[in-house]
Amino acid sequence: MLRAIWLTVQNEARLLIKDPIVLFMLLFAPLVIITVAGYSLGSLYGSVTNSFRVPVVDLDHGAVSNGIIAALKSERSVAVELLDNPEEARRLVTQRARTPIAIVIPAGTSAALAAGQKPHLILFVDPVRQIEVDALELRISELCRVVNEQARLAAQKQLEASSHELHDKLSRLTAEVEQEQTKVRTRVARSQAAIESSVRKQIAEAQQQATTEAEATIKEREGQAWRDVEQQLSQKQAILMDIQRYLIELQSSQHAFEQWLQQLKALAGSHASDIPPPPAFPKPVSEVELAELTKPVTPPKVDSTLPQAPTNAFSIKIAKKTSLGDSKLSAELEQFQSLNTPTLPGTLGFVAQPAGAGEAVAVNAFDLYVPGFGITFLLIGMMLGVALTLFDERDWGTLKRLQVSGAPLPGLLIGKLIARIIVGIAQMVLLFAAGWALFGIALGRNPFALLIPITAISFAAAALGLLIASISRAHDSVMPLGVTISMAMAAIGGCWWPLDFEPGWMRDLAQWMPTTWTMQSFNDLMVRNQPWSVSWRPLAITMGLGTIFLVVGIIRFVTLKD
Amino acid sequence: MAAPPILEAIEISKYYGQRLAVDNVTLAVRRGEIAALLGPNGAGKTTTLSILATLLRPDRGRILIDGKSPKDAVRRTIGLIPQSLALYPTLSVAQNVWHFARMQGLSRKQARESCSRVLEEVGLGARAHDAMHALSGGMKRLLNLACGIVHQPPALMLDEPTVGVDLQSRERILSSIRRYAENGAAVIYSTHYMEEAERICDRVLLIDRGKLIAEGSLEQVVALGGGKPRVEITYRGRLPNERFARLTGVHEIAAMSSEGKATLEMNSLAQFGDVLDGLRGLGLNVIDFMLHSPNLSDAFIALTGRELRDQVQ
Numbered sequence: 001m002l003r004a005i006w007l008t009v010q011n012e013a014r015l016l017i018k019d020p021i022v023l024f025m026l027l028f029a030p031l032v033i034i035t036v037a038g039y040s041l042g043s044l045y046g047s048v049t050n051s052f053r054v055p056v057v058d059l060d061h062g063a064v065s066n067g068i069i070a071a072l073k074s075e076r077s078v079a080v081e082l083l084d085n086p087e088e089a090r091r092l093v094t095q096r097a098r099t100p101i102a103i104v105i106p107a108g109t110s111a112a113l114a115a116g117q118k119p120h121l122i123l124f125v126d127p128v129r130q131i132e133v134d135a136l137e138l139r140i141s142e143l144c145r146v147v148n149e150q151a152r153l154a155a156q157k158q159l160e161a162s163s164h165e166l167h168d169k170l171s172r173l174t175a176e177v178e179q180e181q182t183k184v185r186t187r188v189a190r191s192q193a194a195i196e197s198s199v200r201k202q203i204a205e206a207q208q209q210a211t212t213e214a215e216a217t218i219k220e221r222e223g224q225a226w227r228d229v230e231q232q233l234s235q236k237q238a239i240l241m242d243i244q245r246y247l248i249e250l251q252s253s254q255h256a257f258e259q260w261l262q263q264l265k266a267l268a269g270s271h272a273s274d275i276p277p278p279p280a281f282p283k284p285v286s287e288v289e290l291a292e293l294t295k296p297v298t299p300p301k302v303d304s305t306l307p308q309a310p311t312n313a314f315s316i317k318i319a320k321k322t323s324l325g326d327s328k329l330s331a332e333l334e335q336f337q338s339l340n341t342p343t344l345p346g347t348l349g350f351v352a353q354p355a356g357a358g359e360a361v362a363v364n365a366f367d368l369y370v371p372g373f374g375i376t377f378l379l380i381g382m383m384l385g386v387a388l389t390l391f392d393e394r395d396w397g398t399l400k401r402l403q404v405s406g407a408p409l410p411g412l413l414i415g416k417l418i419a420r421i422i423v424g425i426a427q428m429v430l431l432f433a434a435g436w437a438l439f440g441i442a443l444g445r446n447p448f449a450l451l452i453p454i455t456a457i458s459f460a461a462a463a464l465g466l467l468i469a470s471i472s473r474a475h476d477s478v479m480p481l482g483v484t485i486s487m488a489m490a491a492i493g494g495c496w497w498p499l500d501f502e503p504g505w506m507r508d509l510a511q512w513m514p515t516t517w518t519m520q521s522f523n524d525l526m527v528r529n530q531p532w533s534v535s536w537r538p539l540a541i542t543m544g545l546g547t548i549f550l551v552v553g554i555i556r557f558v559t560l561k562d
Numbered sequence: 563m564a565a566p567p568i569l570e571a572i573e574i575s576k577y578y579g580q581r582l583a584v585d586n587v588t589l590a591v592r593r594g595e596i597a598a599l600l601g602p603n604g605a606g607k608t609t610t611l612s613i614l615a616t617l618l619r620p621d622r623g624r625i626l627i628d629g630k631s632p633k634d635a636v637r638r639t640i641g642l643i644p645q646s647l648a649l650y651p652t653l654s655v656a657q658n659v660w661h662f663a664r665m666q667g668l669s670r671k672q673a674r675e676s677c678s679r680v681l682e683e684v685g686l687g688a689r690a691h692d693a694m695h696a697l698s699g700g701m702k703r704l705l706n707l708a709c710g711i712v713h714q715p716p717a718l719m720l721d722e723p724t725v726g727v728d729l730q731s732r733e734r735i736l737s738s739i740r741r742y743a744e745n746g747a748a749v750i751y752s753t754h755y756m757e758e759a760e761r762i763c764d765r766v767l768l769i770d771r772g773k774l775i776a777e778g779s780l781e782q783v784v785a786l787g788g789g790k791p792r793v794e795i796t797y798r799g800r801l802p803n804e805r806f807a808r809l810t811g812v813h814e815i816a817a818m819s820s821e822g823k824a825t826l827e828m829n830s831l832a833q834f835g836d837v838l839d840g841l842r843g844l845g846l847n848v849i850d851f852m853l854h855s856p857n858l859s860d861a862f863i864a865l866t867g868r869e870l871r872d873q874v875q
Binding site: 003004007011014015018020313396397398401402403404405406407 | 612615617623637638640641642644646647648649650651652653657662664665666667693710713814838
């Protein structure tokens with residue numbers, strides 16, 4: 001079996017090399033169609049040069065119209081044609097090819113925009129070419145947004161310039177005012193210092209005179225007071241002398257009484273104990289104490305000095321007149337200076353950002369059409385390479401002859417499929433290489449990762465070719481049946497247009513087609529710049545569908561051989 | 563004791579829908595033997611060959627190849643030269659032969675040697691690198707033969723191998739087949755050209771409507787038809803029918819026309835001289851004659867009641 005497979009692969013290679021038409025179909029035909037489709041449909045993505053001729057009637061002749069015309073001219077897909085007459089523009093839209101839309105810029109558009117009004121462009125559109133019109137309208141809308149944004153930015157810039165100029169003037173004015181204020185403050189400070197010095201001198205002199213007078217008065221009054229005290233004390237000292245003599249006499253009487261009592265008791269004999277004790281005499285003041293009373297009183301010494309007032313105890317506060325009437329102006333200037341430059345209200349726009357990291361926002365139309373039409377032609381190639389050649393081999397009788405040789409039919413079929421899968425992979429690789437070299441398509445993070453969907457779709461397409469060969473009744477029915485199935489699969493699977501264009505039931509149907517998953521894988525790897533690991537699920541589904549095609553195809557083909 | 567058969571069909575039958583294409587056919591072919599499978603178009607020759615070549619499974623009966631059931635390894639002992647050209651038109655002569663040689667299990671070295679040998683044998687050595695589609699019809703037939711014998715199969719089946727070829731190519735094909743059988747191969751040669759069968763075949767298998775109606779050596783099958791040699795004469799003069807009938811060696815008058823032509827059926831070919839002498843003796847001026855021995859076609863007509871080539875274009 002393996003030998004049969006290997007020899008069949010070799011023979012298929014020989015057959016292919018000998019067949020220039022198939023080689024043309026495999027490589028050059030898809031390149032031609034990709035080029036045509038890429039440049040034709042690529043205009044919808046804005047990637048095709050001069051695909052639309054857009055008449056522009058400039059009645060404004062202002063900055064806005066100049067900006068719009070310049071922006072339109074910079075669009076790759078648009079060739080601007082300046083006209084004077086709006087009716088001529090309208091006529092061209094209805095009658096001429098590649099002119100689905102015309103633009104009229106009314107007079108006064110620039111002025112109206114500058115005045116803050118809402119001017120409108122007039123678009124003449126051909127409803128028959130709605131897709132092209134939509135694409136161009138989207139672009140013109142973007143241009144208007146850009147013009148508006150530029151106008152707003154210009155106004156904002158002008159406002160900022162004026163604001164800066166005013167700010168500078170205010171700064172200079174503030175500086176001058178502050179300079180004048182400084183001079184006035186200096187003069188005021190000098191005046192205050194002179195006044196303060198004069199007042200301090202006068203105060204010191206008055207203070208000195210008052211002190212001298214007070215001291216004299218105090219000394220005089222002190223002398224008089226002491227003289228009065230000494231007089232009163234002399235009088236009291238004489239009285240105390242009399243009291244001292246009485247006390248001494250009292251003390252002698254006490255001694256005489258005690259002697260009498262002794263004698264009385266002695267006389268009383270045994271009745272002496274009946275005599276009650278006499279009352280005790282109070283203890284007389286000692287002589288020392290009495291002598292102290294008689295001493296002359298020393299008059300108190302009165303401190304006749306006046307406390308010296310500190311010279312710095314006097315502070316003379318002179319109210320400072322710092323603002324001199326200009327403080328309000330200065331504050332207002334400062335407040336005005338601190339104000340920010342006024343800002344115009346912005347315009348609400350959008351910035352398209354890639355949903356995935358590293359993904360490009362703007363897609364090259366060929367990023368979609370190279371894999372899309374590559375898959376389409378791969379499927380058609382498999383119809384030719386597998387289904388038709390199987391019928392050829394039936395017609396030639398070579399298949400029977402090989403069977404007689406003992407080569408198992410499944411082995412022959414698998415060998416043929418492997419050869420065609422290899423050819424399919426080579427075809428896709430060459431197409432991608434040509435797409436990269438000619439149209440600059442993206443190959444994603446790792447170009448080798450593209451081999452995953454390429455291999456999967458080559459396998460599924462080859463198996464589909466076998467299935468179609470097994471269900472076709474004759475050689476002539478292969479092409480109609482095969483091409484119909486291939487085209488439908490390619491179209492529904494999103495090879496020609498985005499899957500989202502399709503109605504829901506068709507999208508559901510697409511889930512059962514290998515083309516859908518392969519396109520998803522290509523889009524993930526190339527446009528969305530995803531890692532190769534995202535290809536596993538599409539790979540598994542595509543290979544699964546291919547295996548179903550293969551098994552059914554082999555069973556049917558083997559059954560049909562009798 | 564006869565050599566054991568290489569190819570055997572034992573009571574095989576094959577239906578296509580309701581139509582019985584092969585009806586209980588039993589046959590055997592031995593080494594060194596060329597068996598002609600004869601019959602008109604649609605008689606069941608190709609179906610019988612396809613069953614013997616293991617391309618079709620019989621609905622009844624079985625086949626044996628070299629005494630064994632046809633497994634893959636055994637099938638390599640078979641060579642099939644199909645009626646249509648089973649060749650790759652875009653490949654060269656050498657590439658065609660090479661591919662079938664390799665598919666038949668030859669190593670690269672064996673295939674290289676066999677390719678050179680067989681192309682020289684069929685006279686295509688000088689055209690080895692020409693594309694198949696650039697060859698003449700006869701050369702394509704030769705290439706078709708070369709692809710079937712490149713691996714030197716012990717059993718070779720040929721289905722109308724000389725249809726539409728020039729005389730020179732036919733001679734080369736027939737001589738190649740004869741030589742191949744002489745080298746020990748068992749050959750089944752399907753044709754509706756009687757003369758080819760008569761020239762190279764050892765045995766004849768007559769088939770009609772799926773049935774094997776006669777089998778044996780050429781003479782045996784012709785004898786089964788019961789035919790006698792005939793002579794067709796063109797003469798000048800008049801002679802009554804009864805005088806013809808009384809000639810020595812004449813069995814009966816097969817046909818008589820008023821334009822001086824008569825067909826006489828003879829008892830044996832050896833009596834032709836006597837018949838000619840008798841005609842001269844009767845004074846008849848014989849200006850032309852043509853001898854016709856009884857052949858397979860006669861036998862076939864006799865056995866089936868219809869012409870062997872009645873459906874041949």
